[in-house]
Amino acid sequence: MSLKMFKDKYYCGLDIGSQRTRAGVIRVKNPMEIELVDVFENPTHGFKDDSVKDLSELSECVHSTIEGLSEKVGIRIREVALGIGSYWVDANETSTVIPLIDKGSKVITSSDIRNVTDQARILGTKMDEEILHTICQEFTVDDNRSAINPLGLYGRKLGNQQMMIVADVNRIRNITKAINHAGYDIGNLFFNSFVASDITLDEEEKKNGCVLIDIGSRMTSIMLFRDKALRCLKKINFGGDNFTRSIASELKMTFDLSEEIKKSYAAAGNYDLYEDEEILVKNESVYITLKRAQIYSAVNPQVDNFLEQITGAINDCVGYQNLNCGITLIGGGALMPGLIEKIGESVKMPVKLGKLNVFSQKKFSNLAEIISVVGLAYNAYLKTLKYGVDAKGHSNWAKILSNKIKELYLEYF
Numbered sequence: 001m002s003l004k005m006f007k008d009k010y011y012c013g014l015d016i017g018s019q020r021t022r023a024g025v026i027r028v029k030n031p032m033e034i035e036l037v038d039v040f041e042n043p044t045h046g047f048k049d050d051s052v053k054d055l056s057e058l059s060e061c062v063h064s065t066i067e068g069l070s071e072k073v074g075i076r077i078r079e080v081a082l083g084i085g086s087y088w089v090d091a092n093e094t095s096t097v098i099p100l101i102d103k104g105s106k107v108i109t110s111s112d113i114r115n116v117t118d119q120a121r122i123l124g125t126k127m128d129e130e131i132l133h134t135i136c137q138e139f140t141v142d143d144n145r146s147a148i149n150p151l152g153l154y155g156r157k158l159g160n161q162q163m164m165i166v167a168d169v170n171r172i173r174n175i176t177k178a179i180n181h182a183g184y185d186i187g188n189l190f191f192n193s194f195v196a197s198d199i200t201l202d203e204e205e206k207k208n209g210c211v212l213i214d215i216g217s218r219m220t221s222i223m224l225f226r227d228k229a230l231r232c233l234k235k236i237n238f239g240g241d242n243f244t245r246s247i248a249s250e251l252k253m254t255f256d257l258s259e260e261i262k263k264s265y266a267a268a269g270n271y272d273l274y275e276d277e278e279i280l281v282k283n284e285s286v287y288i289t290l291k292r293a294q295i296y297s298a299v300n301p302q303v304d305n306f307l308e309q310i311t312g313a314i315n316d317c318v319g320y321q322n323l324n325c326g327i328t329l330i331g332g333g334a335l336m337p338g339l340i341e342k343i344g345e346s347v348k349m350p351v352k353l354g355k356l357n358v359f360s361q362k363k364f365s366n367l368a369e370i371i372s373v374v375g376l377a378y379n380a381y382l383k384t385l386k387y388g389v390d391a392k393g394h395s396n397w398a399k400i401l402s403n404k405i406k407e408l409y410l411e412y413f
């Protein structure tokens with residue numbers, strides 16, 4: 001298909017974080033030319049302690065964020081890919097086996113694969129759970145032959161193991177209502193930390209083993225990838241706000257002032273060079289002088305606590321030992337100076353800050369913070385590829401049809 005046949009398409013992601021609500025737009029000129037156009041953000045309102053507290057406040061917050069983005073990029077946005085944060089998601093592991101034939105064996109077709117994966121999915125979810133992602137872990141043919149893709153193999157029984165990322169239906173309904181009230185449709189629902197992996201990890205990393213850590217304001221999610229799939233998801237009830245609260249209580253300051261101080265002066269570990277530096281801050285109309293060492297002392301016990309939890313969570317994942325491609329950090333919490341080095345020392349693996357791997361971005365310095373929202377928009381685009389055109393821009397209907405005919409033949413003859 002000629003590239004000229006593609007009209008520019010825009011996809012919008014919406015990430016309602018505990019602290020910031022972000023919307024981001026990507027432009028797809030053609031499958032080889034994708035660009036991050038812009039991101040716009042506002043403080044989150046109407047959503048607190050992981051639930052919708054006030055529908056109209058949240059609607060207003062969503063509306064002003066998307067309108068702000070619309071104005072910035074000069075396009076009208078009607079539909080968004082909504083990100084569900086780690087506070088709402090759970091990872092369900094499920095497995096099942098189906099018989100294929102009474103006697104002997106048969107060639108496994110895609111309808112057999114569909115049957116077993118559908119069954120595993122039904123068995124692995126509760127009535128009040130919405131499935132955001134289904135991640136195939138493994139197939140087994142007969143009792144013990146494991147296969148990555150069993151299509152075309154001979155077998156009598158077919159088993160499937162899956163991980164499903166699910167979220168509570170009612171919570172999703174509430175947030176959907178707020179977004180619809182704001183005047184937008186939800187085209188897709190994704191777990192935002194998970195879809196970030198598609199734009200910040202490359203295929204080699206996912207194949208050889210790596211960890212993606214999203215440090216938000218209230219929660220941290222830890223995802224281990226190997227053999228191109230998510231193998232383990234852990235959540236830690238700890239985020240950047242824990243450091244802020246620690247500064248607020250140790251130095252007797254408001255949360256907002258502590259947040260500013262943290263972003264400008266805090267660091268994980270000891271930065272001896274700056275320890276004696278004095279900082280003048282205005283705390284409730286009174287000016288006070290602080291030493292930078294006081295900020296480090298307020299933050300560092302929490303850093304140690306955080307490192308212990310991260311190390312424990314990674315060690316709890318099966319297969320964490322041989323992660324050849326180390327750790328990538330995303331989320332605003334990852335921006336604290338010194339944290340990358342501290343996590344590396346604690347986990348004994350190379351650690352880096354996430355960046356955009358798949359397409360061009362011109363002007364963004366705070367990539368770790370916005371990767372999730374860009375991942376949402378990018379995954380909305382990827383969804384459209386599934387049935388239409390492949391990643392090289394070729395229509396794949398002919399291949400699908402010929403595979404179907406082959407399968408029908410194998411099924412009945």
Ligand SMILES: Nc1ncnc2c1ncn2[C@@H]1O[C@H](COP(=O)(O)OP(=O)(O)OP(=O)(O)O)[C@@H](O)[C@H]1O
Nearest residue numbers: 017018019020216217218219240241331332333335
């Ligand atoms: N430069 C910085 N230094 C230290 N911390 C920072 C910095 N910039 C942002 N943060 C922290 O990052 C956190 C916000 O990160 P992010 O925007 O990813 O969270 P969120 O998406 O709103 O939260 P969640 O994912 O938990 O819902 C806050 O705790 C903020 O203080």
Ligand SMILES: [Mg+2]
Nearest residue numbers: 017085216372
């Ligand atoms: Mg977040």
